Amino acid sequence: MRIVVGRGSCGNAAGASDVFAAFVAAGFAPAITGCVGACYLEPIVDIYYDSGAKKRFVRVDEKGTDEIIKHLKGEENHVVDYTIGDNDAKILLEQKRVALVNCGVINPEDINEYIAKNGYEAIKAIVAGRTPEEVIEEVKVSGLAGRGGAGFPTWFKWNAARQNAADKKYIICNADEGDPGAFMDRAIIEGDPHAIIEGMMIAGFAIGSDEGIVYVRAEYPLAITRLEIALEQARSGGYLGKNLFGTDWSFDIRIKAGAGAFVCGEETALIASLEGERGMPRLKPPFPAQKGYKGKPSNINNVETLANVPWILRNGGCAFAAMGTENSKGTKVFALAGKINNGGLVEVPMGATLNDVIFGLGGGIKDGKAFKAVQMGGPSGGCIPAELGDTIIDYKSLAETGAIMGSGGMVVMDEHTCMVGLAKFFLEFTCKESCGKCTHCRIGTKRMLEILERITNGEGRDGDIELLEELSGAIKEGSLCALGQTAPNPVLTTLKYFRNEYIDHIKHKKCTAKSCRPLLTFSIKEDMCTGCNLCGKHCPVSGIKGDLWHVHSVENSSCIACGKCTHSCPFGAIVVE
Amino acid sequence: MDIDLKALDGVFAVAGRDEGALIAVLQGAQDLYGYLPMEVLERIADEMGLAVAKVLGVTTFYAQFRTKPVGKNLILLCQGTACHVNDSAMVEEVISEHLGIAEGDITDDGLFSYNNVACLGCCSLAPAMMIGDKVYGNLDREKIEKILDDIREVALCE
Ligand SMILES: Cc1cc2nc3c(=O)[nH]c(=O)nc-3n(C[C@H](O)[C@H](O)[C@H](O)COP(=O)(O)O)c2cc1C
Ligand code: FES
Numbered sequence: 001m002r003i004v005v006g007r008g009s010c011g012n013a014a015g016a017s018d019v020f021a022a023f024v025a026a027g028f029a030p031a032i033t034g035c036v037g038a039c040y041l042e043p044i045v046d047i048y049y050d051s052g053a054k055k056r057f058v059r060v061d062e063k064g065t066d067e068i069i070k071h072l073k074g075e076e077n078h079v080v081d082y083t084i085g086d087n088d089a090k091i092l093l094e095q096k097r098v099a100l101v102n103c104g105v106i107n108p109e110d111i112n113e114y115i116a117k118n119g120y121e122a123i124k125a126i127v128a129g130r131t132p133e134e135v136i137e138e139v140k141v142s143g144l145a146g147r148g149g150a151g152f153p154t155w156f157k158w159n160a161a162r163q164n165a166a167d168k169k170y171i172i173c174n175a176d177e178g179d180p181g182a183f184m185d186r187a188i189i190e191g192d193p194h195a196i197i198e199g200m201m202i203a204g205f206a207i208g209s210d211e212g213i214v215y216v217r218a219e220y221p222l223a224i225t226r227l228e229i230a231l232e233q234a235r236s237g238g239y240l241g242k243n244l245f246g247t248d249w250s251f252d253i254r255i256k257a258g259a260g261a262f263v264c265g266e267e268t269a270l271i272a273s274l275e276g277e278r279g280m281p282r283l284k285p286p287f288p289a290q291k292g293y294k295g296k297p298s299n300i301n302n303v304e305t306l307a308n309v310p311w312i313l314r315n316g317g318c319a320f321a322a323m324g325t326e327n328s329k330g331t332k333v334f335a336l337a338g339k340i341n342n343g344g345l346v347e348v349p350m351g352a353t354l355n356d357v358i359f360g361l362g363g364g365i366k367d368g369k370a371f372k373a374v375q376m377g378g379p380s381g382g383c384i385p386a387e388l389g390d391t392i393i394d395y396k397s398l399a400e401t402g403a404i405m406g407s408g409g410m411v412v413m414d415e416h417t418c419m420v421g422l423a424k425f426f427l428e429f430t431c432k433e434s435c436g437k438c439t440h441c442r443i444g445t446k447r448m449l450e451i452l453e454r455i456t457n458g459e460g461r462d463g464d465i466e467l468l469e470e471l472s473g474a475i476k477e478g479s480l481c482a483l484g485q486t487a488p489n490p491v492l493t494t495l496k497y498f499r500n501e502y503i504d505h506i507k508h509k510k511c512t513a514k515s516c517r518p519l520l521t522f523s524i525k526e527d528m529c530t531g532c533n534l535c536g537k538h539c540p541v542s543g544i545k546g547d548l549w550h551v552h553s554v555e556n557s558s559c560i561a562c563g564k565c566t567h568s569c570p571f572g573a574i575v576v577e
Numbered sequence: 578m579d580i581d582l583k584a585l586d587g588v589f590a591v592a593g594r595d596e597g598a599l600i601a602v603l604q605g606a607q608d609l610y611g612y613l614p615m616e617v618l619e620r621i622a623d624e625m626g627l628a629v630a631k632v633l634g635v636t637t638f639y640a641q642f643r644t645k646p647v648g649k650n651l652i653l654l655c656q657g658t659a660c661h662v663n664d665s666a667m668v669e670e671v672i673s674e675h676l677g678i679a680e681g682d683i684t685d686d687g688l689f690s691y692n693n694v695a696c697l698g699c700c701s702l703a704p705a706m707m708i709g710d711k712v713y714g715n716l717d718r719e720k721i722e723k724i725l726d727d728i729r730e731v732a733l734c735e
């Protein structure tokens with residue numbers, strides 16, 4: 001019998017570390033696995049019985065751990081309370097797993113478990129009997145496109161790097177995962193690090209490189225640790241190092257921790273950062289495939305792109321191309337978050353609809369609220385309104401809405417999210433993260449942010465919308481890299497689909513989502529107030545007047561709209577407008 | 578505070594001294610001192626044969642690097658999209674109220690500081706924060722106050 005505890009960062013945060021420790025304390029030897037994707041069910045414990053049967057327990061808290069331990073000892077127990085529900089089990093089964101195939105299944109800290117899943121077979125077979133050109137052709141047949149955001153055909157980049165003769169070439173894995181609200185890449189590295197190593201080896205063989213570098217985001221300590229362990233095991237297992245598999249091909253990989261700059265996800269900035277410089281993008285061409293890290297031809301791929309590669313080489317490009325739509329092949333992993341019931345990772349074939357993901361796998365909106373919009377592509381992307389929920393997931397269809405596929409972040413919003421506030425949120429982000437090289441990006445985003453701040457403070461003016469549109473155009477045109485070129489997108493898409501909200505803020509000084517504080521007024525419903533004075537006790541500015549057991553009222557001149565009274569009132573007597 | 582610049586030798590031994598190593602050196606130095614005081618930056622410039630301006634330029638470019646000291650427990654408060662939508666503003670309010678500090682300040686007992694960061698990658702548990710290497714998710718007022726009080730209690734016992 002084997003006990004397996006899901007221990008990705010998200011599992012640990014939900015309490016998996018304590019669960020693991022409790023099993024150890026009880027004399028068991030639990031194993032670990034990465035994130036299976038069902039973050040909303042964490043902590044998750046799988047039991048593999050000697051009979052071959054398997055049981056999955058979810059939301060395992062302290063009591064749940066006790067019950068499972070009793071169950072394992074054959075004592076009377078209540079594990080049924082923690083057994084995964086049919087619907088949740090179905091959601092996991094319904095997905096088509098390629099990039100996530102091993103995540104939440106194998107122990108990421110044990111190379112043998114990866115090998116048992118046919119790991120490293122693809123690279124061995126390639127080194128033994130295929131040419132780099134054949135590998136590139138297989139990837140071409142698969143139709144794999146970059147999962148880092150731009151969706152550029154992977155084979156094309158590999159081919160370009162192959163064509164450029166040089167004494168040294170580099171394979172760089174982009175694990176900077178800059179989109180705030182996305183965690184696919186983290187989960188893949190934490191859950192299946194050897195797949196990334198093998199993907200990089202295949203890419204390295206294809207372009208003729210002997211060195212790989214993984215650029216990992218600084219906020220992902222566990223991913224770095226797991227990758228370090230995996231690299232060490234791969235080296236001692238003879239999968240990395242000199243003269244691999246009895247040939248003269250050598251390949252090794254090192255890790256470089258990022259230092260917290262969104263723009264470093266852009267490939268030329270990433271290279272500058274690897275070289276120890278400020279991470280400022282430069283003009284392309286020359287492309288990294290021509291002149292990359294240390295001036296040598298370099299190929300940069302996203303984590304998920306690389307995770308697909310071993311699968312493609314094992315199963316053939318055709319099998320990958322059989323999934324998806326005319327212009328987008330294979331599957332895509334999405335990180336579902338925000339106001340969604342089943343937050344976590346899902347992998348679906350291209351061509352599924354947004355509603356399939358949000359309502360099918362995602363279980364719909366939290367607390368039975370109404371679905372308002374979904375944000376895709378992070379600060380470079382846009383908001384897709386609920387009406388367009390039947391849009392299919394492929395590069396072209398998503399781009400037509402004004403949003404983008406992006407790297408896979410899907411932040412779902414309900415009626416309480418203010419779209420002007422959301423646009424402001426993204427502009428705050430891009431304004432802070434602009435590297436400052438291009439005037440339009442550096443100053444333009446600042447001016448846009450000021451306008452959005454004005455609007456959400458209730459000081460919006462006539463002409464502000466037009467000014468935002470004008471600035472958007474100028475920034476798109478005047479910026480060198482995609483950070484600036486796409487920075488206005490969150491504003492443009494919210495203007496396109498939620499223009500009325502802007503007008504409400506500017507003309508009527510109203511925030512219909514009730515989220516912009518300066519536009520809210522608080523009052524107390526006389527017929528519901530009992531005069532208990534709980535609100536008064538919670539008010540930080542003593543802005544609530546009234547004698548005990550008499551109807552209270554809000555003094556609007558001192559109110560700072562913090563909302564503490566609303567939360568404290570047991571009778572729901574406080575009205576926000 | 579006296580800064581032991583000798584300790585930097587260990588950082589160079591791991592990261593090396595060529596120009597490409599600058600970020601790794603700064604990361605190592607920050608791990609060592611908790612922040613990057615001017616003396617340390619000058620010493621790094623000296624050792625690596627770089628202009629101080631260059632070292633400072635790189636230091637200030639990246640959000641990870643701090644030129645001011647922080648409390649013993651640095652709270653990284655997520656301001657990513659998912660956390661924003663799930664009211665990370667409340668989290669910041671509770672932390673700053675409970676500890677009586679603003680972003681970047683240190684509590685009087687030297688135990689806490691907090692910084693806003695973009696996404697900890699635990700978006701499905703939003704709102705989230707990270708202290709040390711541990712991520713805390715699904716935060717609400719009570720939970721945040723308890724986490725902070727527990728850390729303070731442990732620290733006071735030590
Ligand atoms: C501002 C900016 C941030 C980016 N951040 C990332 C990132 O975090 N991860 C990533 O894989 N690609 C990111 N990209 C895209 C990369 O520049 C590049 O296209 C990608 O890593 C190529 O890999 P792929 O072809 O496998 O997608 C970013 C681009 C820009 C302009
Ligand atoms: S948005 Fe907060 S953890 Fe990702």
